[in-house]
Amino acid sequence: MWYLVWILGVCVACSFGIINAIRLAHKEQSWLDTNE
Template sequence: MWYFAWILGVLLACSLGIINGLWLEQVETNERDNKEGEQQNKQSSNTKITT
């Protein structure tokens, strides 16, 4: 029965690795989107002031 526990451990480790990778990708995407949104807000506020 040790092989059953071993395969469960391997599957758990792989699952955590995949979830961690997806989480990291989502965090990076959110940070990039926030930076782009801030830049667009600055540009739109600058054009409002100058026009």
């Protein structure tokens, strides 16, 4: 049963990583736009 919790934790960590990457990409893009 513990492996289900581990898999769930990995899924949550991956989703958080993807969200952070998307937010960082948007921040960098807006920074590039304002830099022009």
